[in-house]
Amino acid sequence: MSKLDEILSDKQIPKNIIKMIMNLDDNGKKALDSYYDETSEFFQNAHPMLLARRFLADPYKYSELYHYTESKALEAIFSSKTFLIGSIMHMNDDKEMRHSFELCIELLKEMNATKAEIDEFKLQWIFTMIHFDAYIWSFTVNDSSMAMERYGNLNIEFNNQTLQEKLANRFTPLNFANGWMKEGEAFVFPLVVNYDRDYQLNYLRPIIRVVLSCIQNMKIDSYDMRKIIDESLRSLYILSLCFKRPEIFEEREIRFVILRIIENGKTQEDTIFNGKPMIKLPINENDISAIIINHDWDGKEEKIFDILHKSGFSNVEIRKTRLPY
Numbered sequence: 001m002s003k004l005d006e007i008l009s010d011k012q013i014p015k016n017i018i019k020m021i022m023n024l025d026d027n028g029k030k031a032l033d034s035y036y037d038e039t040s041e042f043f044q045n046a047h048p049m050l051l052a053r054r055f056l057a058d059p060y061k062y063s064e065l066y067h068y069t070e071s072k073a074l075e076a077i078f079s080s081k082t083f084l085i086g087s088i089m090h091m092n093d094d095k096e097m098r099h100s101f102e103l104c105i106e107l108l109k110e111m112n113a114t115k116a117e118i119d120e121f122k123l124q125w126i127f128t129m130i131h132f133d134a135y136i137w138s139f140t141v142n143d144s145s146m147a148m149e150r151y152g153n154l155n156i157e158f159n160n161q162t163l164q165e166k167l168a169n170r171f172t173p174l175n176f177a178n179g180w181m182k183e184g185e186a187f188v189f190p191l192v193v194n195y196d197r198d199y200q201l202n203y204l205r206p207i208i209r210v211v212l213s214c215i216q217n218m219k220i221d222s223y224d225m226r227k228i229i230d231e232s233l234r235s236l237y238i239l240s241l242c243f244k245r246p247e248i249f250e251e252r253e254i255r256f257v258i259l260r261i262i263e264n265g266k267t268q269e270d271t272i273f274n275g276k277p278m279i280k281l282p283i284n285e286n287d288i289s290a291i292i293i294n295h296d297w298d299g300k301e302e303k304i305f306d307i308l309h310k311s312g313f314s315n316v317e318i319r320k321t322r323l324p325y
Contacts, residue, residue: 027212086136113215139254140253210232
């Protein structure tokens, strides 16, 4: 017996509801079954908690994280004792949010979706995007990366566990587990970015298959189909923060996503810096493990010592990159 059959066998379900569900086409019934069946591929890939665990940046596996920057930014960070974390809508990579969307469209075409069905998906995607206010803080697991030096010739070392706790204490209320969150508070997701396009397509496929079936059966059972689409799109949004193009795999990015609760589409930034919305995270000496400098700093290490000393971070370790040049 399928999960859907098991649910429909409940004598408390009104006959008109059963009749409506039975009028769904086979794919619509399969979509409902996948939604309720915890063992289904859709459920395993789309459920937010399972999704977050799968891409979790486990502090036992990734104990130290590195944020590359330049001396001017470093001086601003330490003098203000504050990190500014930017909105996902203003990332350096203008394809940041489009990659997963394009994969979804590719899968819809693979499933022979009509133009109208694809247009409906696009509308649902846009509607979902505007209801999130996400901020991204990017790190890498590589403390000596020539590729990452394009972001700056020094990097800041953090302890992953310490950082997770600090972000959670700053943005997430103690009672969030009970669903008691108000506007401005946030979920914090430490995620490992995936760069494998085939993996991404295979992961998205069961979700898109269910979404397409729901779009096709909307006129028959709008309540259930709408509910599944809404929840699926929220999961697709989180996945869009986990999946990036394979061409930039050398970043090996670990990212902290701060997903703020918003109402009426109003964003919750703490400040606007250089025209971009930002949230603030206060830091102190105990939050920084070390500063790692590359060979551009040979003979000029004293400048970094001065920046740290003036800001009260004089006990932070300074060490050189492991790169030979």
